[in-house]
Amino acid sequence: MSGVVGTAMRRVDAAEKATGAARFTGDLALPGLLCGKVLRSPFPHARLVRVDTSAAERMPGVRAVLTGGDLADLDPYYGHAIKDRPIVALERVRFIGEPVAAVAADDEAAAEEALRAITVEYEELPAVTVLGEALAAGAPRVHEGPLRPGLFHGLGDLRREEGNICYHYHFARGDLESAFAASDVVVEGEYTFPAVYQYAMEPHTVIAQWGESEITVWASCQHPYLVRAELADLFRVPLSAVRVIVPYVGGGFGSKSYTKMEPLTVALARKARRPVRIANSIEEAMVTTRRHNMRCWMRTGATRDGAVVARQCRIWLDTGAYADNGPRVAATAGDAAPGAYRWRAVGVDAWAVYTHTPPAGSYRAFGAAHMAWIGESQIDALARRVGLDPLEFRRRNLLRPGEEVRPGGKPLDADLVGDVTKVAAAVGWGTPKPPFVGRGVGVGLLAAGAQPVSTAVLRLQADGTVVLLVSTTELGQGARTAFTQIVADELGVPPSRVRVAGADTQVTPFDRSTGASRSTTLAGTAVQRASADLRGQLLEIAKRVWGLPLSALTVRDGAVWHETDALPFPELLARHFGMVGGELIGRGEVRPERGSGSYAEGPVFWEVCVGGAEVHVSPETGQIRVRRLASVADVGKAINPQLVEAQDEGASLQGLGNTLFEEMIFENGQLMNGSLLDYHVPTTADLPDAFHTIIVENGDGPGPYGAKGVGEGALAAVPAAIVNALADLGLEIRDLPVTPERVLRCLGVLGAPAGTGGAAP
Amino acid sequence: MLRPFEIHEPTSIAEASRLLADHGEDAAVYAGGTELILVMKEGLAHFRHLVDIKTIPGLETIAYDGAVLRLGALATHRAIERSAVVGRHAPLLASVASQVANPRVRNVGTLGGNLCFAEPHSDLGTLCVAWDAVIVLARDGEERSVPADRFFTGVLETVREPDEVLVRVELRPFGPGTGGAYQRFAMHERPTAGVAAVVATRGGVIQHGRIAIGSVGPMPVRASEAEAMLAGAPLRDEALREAAKAVGRHAEVMDDLYGSAAYKRHVLTVLAARALREAVACAREEDA
Numbered sequence A: 001m002s003g004v005v006g007t008a009m010r011r012v013d014a015a016e017k018a019t020g021a022a023r024f025t026g027d028l029a030l031p032g033l034l035c036g037k038v039l040r041s042p043f044p045h046a047r048l049v050r051v052d053t054s055a056a057e058r059m060p061g062v063r064a065v066l067t068g069g070d071l072a073d074l075d076p077y078y079g080h081a082i083k084d085r086p087i088v089a090l091e092r093v094r095f096i097g098e099p100v101a102a103v104a105a106d107d108e109a110a111a112e113e114a115l116r117a118i119t120v121e122y123e124e125l126p127a128v129t130v131l132g133e134a135l136a137a138g139a140p141r142v143h144e145g146p147l148r149p150g151l152f153h154g155l156g157d158l159r160r161e162e163g164n165i166c167y168h169y170h171f172a173r174g175d176l177e178s179a180f181a182a183s184d185v186v187v188e189g190e191y192t193f194p195a196v197y198q199y200a201m202e203p204h205t206v207i208a209q210w211g212e213s214e215i216t217v218w219a220s221c222q223h224p225y226l227v228r229a230e231l232a233d234l235f236r237v238p239l240s241a242v243r244v245i246v247p248y249v250g251g252g253f254g255s256k257s258y259t260k261m262e263p264l265t266v267a268l269a270r271k272a273r274r275p276v277r278i279a280n281s282i283e284e285a286m287v288t289t290r291r292h293n294m295r296c297w298m299r300t301g302a303t304r305d306g307a308v309v310a311r312q313c314r315i316w317l318d319t320g321a322y323a324d325n326g327p328r329v330a331a332t333a334g335d336a337a338p339g340a341y342r343w344r345a346v347g348v349d350a351w352a353v354y355t356h357t358p359p360a361g362s363y364r365a366f367g368a369a370h371m372a373w374i375g376e377s378q379i380d381a382l383a384r385r386v387g388l389d390p391l392e393f394r395r396r397n398l399l400r401p402g403e404e405v406r407p408g409g410k411p412l413d414a415d416l417v418g419d420v421t422k423v424a425a426a427v428g429w430g431t432p433k434p435p436f437v438g439r440g441v442g443v444g445l446l447a448a449g450a451q452p453v454s455t456a457v458l459r460l461q462a463d464g465t466v467v468l469l470v471s472t473t474e475l476g477q478g479a480r481t482a483f484t485q486i487v488a489d490e491l492g493v494p495p496s497r498v499r500v501a502g503a504d505t506q507v508t509p510f511d512r513s514t515g516a517s518r519s520t521t522l523a524g525t526a527v528q529r530a531s532a533d534l535r536g537q538l539l540e541i542a543k544r545v546w547g548l549p550l551s552a553l554t555v556r557d558g559a560v561w562h563e564t565d566a567l568p569f570p571e572l573l574a575r576h577f578g579m580v581g582g583e584l585i586g587r588g589e590v591r592p593e594r595g596s597g598s599y600a601e602g603p604v605f606w607e608v609c610v611g612g613a614e615v616h617v618s619p620e621t622g623q624i625r626v627r628r629l630a631s632v633a634d635v636g637k638a639i640n641p642q643l644v645e646a647q648d649e650g651a652s653l654q655g656l657g658n659t660l661f662e663e664m665i666f667e668n669g670q671l672m673n674g675s676l677l678d679y680h681v682p683t684t685a686d687l688p689d690a691f692h693t694i695i696v697e698n699g700d701g702p703g704p705y706g707a708k709g710v711g712e713g714a715l716a717a718v719p720a721a722i723v724n725a726l727a728d729l730g731l732e733i734r735d736l737p738v739t740p741e742r743v744l745r746c747l748g749v750l751g752a753p754a755g756t757g758g759a760a761p
Numbered sequence B: 001m002l003r004p005f006e007i008h009e010p011t012s013i014a015e016a017s018r019l020l021a022d023h024g025e026d027a028a029v030y031a032g033g034t035e036l037i038l039v040m041k042e043g044l045a046h047f048r049h050l051v052d053i054k055t056i057p058g059l060e061t062i063a064y065d066g067a068v069l070r071l072g073a074l075a076t077h078r079a080i081e082r083s084a085v086v087g088r089h090a091p092l093l094a095s096v097a098s099q100v101a102n103p104r105v106r107n108v109g110t111l112g113g114n115l116c117f118a119e120p121h122s123d124l125g126t127l128c129v130a131w132d133a134v135i136v137l138a139r140d141g142e143e144r145s146v147p148a149d150r151f152f153t154g155v156l157e158t159v160r161e162p163d164e165v166l167v168r169v170e171l172r173p174f175g176p177g178t179g180g181a182y183q184r185f186a187m188h189e190r191p192t193a194g195v196a197a198v199v200a201t202r203g204g205v206i207q208h209g210r211i212a213i214g215s216v217g218p219m220p221v222r223a224s225e226a227e228a229m230l231a232g233a234p235l236r237d238e239a240l241r242e243a244a245k246a247v248g249r250h251a252e253v254m255d256d257l258y259g260s261a262a263y264k265r266h267v268l269t270v271l272a273a274r275a276l277r278e279a280v281a282c283a284r285e286e287d288a
């Protein structure tokens, strides 16, 4: 080991990014590259009577205009979970912002002019733009007909549900009614969570080229292999005829998971027979994907002496006009709903519901961010009712490592009691509080890892450099740096001798996805195994050269050693191949070790969501100031502590935004704050007064050196901690974001809460 | 995306004004561009001719002649915040300028642009109205002065004629016994509510107070009921509190994405009380 694992080694892409040398999809130039622009629907639900593109087609500089009519030779529906989304609107539009046509032109101005020249005749249809309308009896249907499963639904049986229900997730254990009857105290409430935008600095950007034998796509996507599969399926070509290349990605947070603008860009390039780039603006990115808004009803029971007994929960998640990742979000919310407690009985129903609004998909800590604050606020309410300190109440009831979390799933693999004790101390638990200051903690679990399938290849070059081929995408999270550290240590080479190639499905081997906090744990294990494979090959060669047993050999400093004799890697290669220039290939794979690797048997690990907050509330304006915020990064092993902290801080700040002010406001399906001027993304100005990330390294993860993923948990923990800190001040929060106005309503200053706490449908 | 436009670079007000007259609705004054370019990018407005007044010499000047502080239309928020002259004669203005928007907007956004755009969620308009600032508009060869509280006529609307250029804003520093304050509340880029107060006192009595509220309605306006309550009132906190309540009670307030009318009324009351107290404290200092 050269000892870089566990150190705050500088990011391998730091200089490139700081100087602007790093290339993103928007920076690439291709000969003949056209500019693509999208015409979007102004109606939430309408029939397309006529789309007339003739004037646009005749305009100078316009090379192609795409409409639904160009897709007659395809089955143009995609969706990794449910194939419900056409590449471009066919007979009807289902949300404001849905692509109706696309133009490829020589430059942006020509493309924009052409969009204005397209005339579309719509016949407006009744729309359901909020959950209540969508769930009402006899509501207009967003989708007719049977649901067709997508390529990667992972949902078991997909049944057609009633009305606008897209997916229903259910699990139960124990006898709920008798458990609630046996509870001395029961708290119950209805809650809402807003639609939120995942703001990534780089909006979705795709270049597509339709070649003779290959479709080539450069995309700011998180999961190149899943995009490849969906494109191959849509355009009826073999998998290997689609090549997806992912340069640096300017942030994802889930907004670039699965397939987004790629099919439309490919279809436009197919028509234009020229490479085309479509680059969303921020305003377009906001209607491309978002976080699910939600309504929830929950009740929780406990005994008088402070033991939790039962929890029941119903969750309605607004997935918008297309399923996107809604079914998985519903399942993950369902998994997160019970929290990490020992229940006698628990029952959860979660529904993803179609509405005529922009589709909702993944966003960091989905499901857990939706649910942790609700469950945890009920835990605090119970603690107060039975007269126990909320921290003590949790110590008594939290699951211990090895206990079952969800029937049939992975048992708990973390020390939650230790974690919550640490954050509580960090926010001053038990010390005197100034006026209008409250403290709270939150604990939750997030099913992480998605499916455990990743592969990696290492190429040892003639000069002793190692090139790592892995399809994890670099989104800013630092995957390339962590992998470099693993390879450097495993092979005994300095980090400067390791290069990590960008994801390219023709070159870098399969990785299921970059998300669900999985990369260091799963792709990192594949990288570690590929390194071990390569090290083994080097040792074998040295053994042959020296005629010594393996036990007499060690690997360090770019060489194999026997006592004080060294065979540097380049020399080993030359001896092995009999010439200078050959290379050794190491390979590593991760696949399910037990069972099928399905979500039902998972997760790969439980990501810990533990945080604490200390807040001050102004009784005059209702403004909340976060004085202290603490989160635990329970990582098993911090391969790079600085990156771990950065992940946790980013998630905490987004959590703060989700709790205090972020909300996409829709009126009749129209986004009212659809720009960064009106939608407040958290910035440094919103930082809490003090910010603690507590790194916990218990070596209890399934990844390299006992590592497990982080980066999402804090986003679920922070809302729970803040809501409980407000509860400490007597504020019962039922609706996020907790705007100053809501605070004043809770305080009774402005009269009863109006239009909040949305009654469960 | 920005549609193509032509930039004109006049070197005098007269030339700018002629260009504006010639191109009519197709032309706009281009100062810092922080508002103008945004609305053009979003496709909310399109002008084929931008008249860049940054090429007119002297429009950014800030000067004090012993009685009146003159702020050129092109003075940026940052320049106002940093100006020694403003710091000496109108520190309140410097402090408000330092709170506007974010560093990018403050570095290029101008006083003239802020006032002429007349976006309801503005700090400077409110302050100018309470301060009885004079806004000077010019066209080919003539100038006219408009009191700030008659400058704004509605959302994004002012009395400025299309061929007029705002050339400067004139303020009189507070005299002895007079103090001013501004209080704002912001959750988003722009303020949710703002209250400016200028209070003149003598011998424990409020001679008169001018209060302006902004960001809550179509334009900044005077809180005349509250002002009437202040005139002749004793310098006691209760009087200030009652006036503050009147500010909230009588305000014309819109419901919008920044909050409900009820909430804004409440915040106005809180801000008015804070602003009046601060203005009175500052008047006492001036008096001492």
Ligand SMILES: Cc1cc2nc3c(=O)[nH]c(=O)nc-3n(C[C@H](O)[C@H](O)[C@H](O)COP(=O)(O)OP(=O)(O)OC[C@H]3O[C@@H](n4cnc5c(N)ncnc54)[C@H](O)[C@@H]3O)c2cc1C
Binding pocket: A677, B028, B029, B030, B031, B032, B033, B034, B035, B036, B037, B038, B053, B073, B074, B099, B100, B101, B102, B105, B108, B109, B110, B111, B112, B113, B114, B115, B116, B117, B121, B122, B123, B124, B125, B164, B165, B166, B167, B189, B190, B191
């Ligand atoms: C993100 C953001 C946040 C903001 N937050 C705040 C805030 O917190 N408080 C606040 O008070 N303001 C705020 N503003 C407004 C800000 O003060 C203005 O954007 C800025 O001062 C405008 O000046 P400009 O020179 O850039 O104007 P421009 O964009 O150049 O012009 C704006 C308008 O005024 C016209 N115009 C400009 N100058 C003249 C002139 N001299 N004569 C005639 N017409 C003219 C233009 O034609 C145009 O219509 C914010 C703006 C933004 C974009």
